[in-house]
Amino acid sequence: MNNYADWTSTLRDAFLGLGQQVIDYLPNLLAAIGLLIAGGLLAKLLRAAAVRLSRMLEQMMLRLSRRPPPVRPGRTPAWGRLLGSIVFWAVVLFFLALATHVLGLEAFSSWLNRVVVYLPTLLVGVLIILAGILVSALTRDLVIATAPLEESHRVLLGRVVQVVILVTAIVIGADQIGINVTFLVILAAVVLSTLLGGLALAVSLGARTFVANLVAAQSLRNSYQIGQTIRIATYEGRILELTPTAVIIETAEGRVSLPAKFFNEQPAVLLMGRDA
Structure with a gap:
């Protein structure tokens, strides 16, 4: 009988201790849940803002480059969707790190903190690449519209300028992120040399007939x-x-x-x- 009483008392004390721990931990749990909910709402809001900003930039580029409007006006460009996803997950990871810190999950919190600290560097690198995509496309359209060359030569020159700007932006962005860009620089130099050689050959072939006519006319x-x-x-x-x-x-x-x-x-x- 005494053994049964001792066992009952031990079980009751264990449940009381567990209940007290749950009560003591409940504020932290509620705070973590609140942070996750707030982070999710803020992430969706900022993603919508980033997508809307990308649409505005796309419309501005269309006006500057005088390109025809897209078949589906108001459609979000691919780079805008990518930017929105990056912003969304960056905010979610930030609030997830806060929630794990509040819950006292130190191991997981330490790992997330390192990820969150790296996020600004990653975001800056991605923004540099996205800016390179925008500027290269705009410059290509301006070159095609204003270069005093034949249409085929203007298109080729515009493509070369676009690739040069885009490769430069990718190299700078990758270096900002922390990627070893030595191989990328070598690859970019090879691609650039090939493109410039092709451009020079195309221009020389196209100008051959013009020069022949010019000399003969004299x-x-x-x-x-x-x-x-x-x-x-x-x-x-x-x-x-x-x-x-x-x-x-x-x-x-x-x-x-x-x-x-x-x-x-x-x-x-x-x-x-x-x-x-």
């Missing part, structure tokens, strides 16, 4: 005059104009613009006695 000015009648290949007519790169003649069918280098490739006949 020579033609010493051989022909406006008003003379010529025959070259299947064309016959009176010279109306000698432009810097072409010869414009009036034929029976109408006006024809002949590239100046055409006179170096085909025999031309000056028809005497038919001058205007």
Whole structure:
């Protein structure tokens, strides 16, 4: 009987002690739950603000670059969704670290604290990369719209400028995050050299015809005059104009613009006695 009484007393004391611990721990538990709820609400609010800011920046870029509006206006860009997710989880981790500290989970709290301390560095690196994406796209559109080149050359030059700015931003952002960028720098140098070489080759190939016409036109000015009648290949007519790169003649069918280098490739006949 005494053993039963001792066992009952021990069990009652254990339950009373457990109940007292729960009562003592309850404020910390409620505070942690409150922090998590507040953190979740604030994270959603800041994510919505980041997404809205990304839409505003996207619209501003569209106006500056004069690009056509998207098929679905008001759609959040991919980089905006990424920024919103980063902001959301950064806030959630911050409040989760606070909650674990309040609950006294020191091991987990210490690990989360290291993550939270690293978050600003990570966020700055990501923002640098996102800024590089925005600036590179805007610069590409400006180059395509304003460069005094043929359309294909403008597009190529715009792409090269975009890649250069984007790679630079990625290297700077990765270095800010703490990633060893030596390999990235070497890779960027190789890519940049390849792109610049391709650009130089494209420009030289595109300018070859222009230069040939320009040189030939200078020579033609010493051989022909406006008003003379010529025959070259299947064309016959009176010279109306000698432009810097072409010869414009009036034929029976109408006006024809002949590239100046055409006179170096085909025999031309000056028809005497038919001058205007």
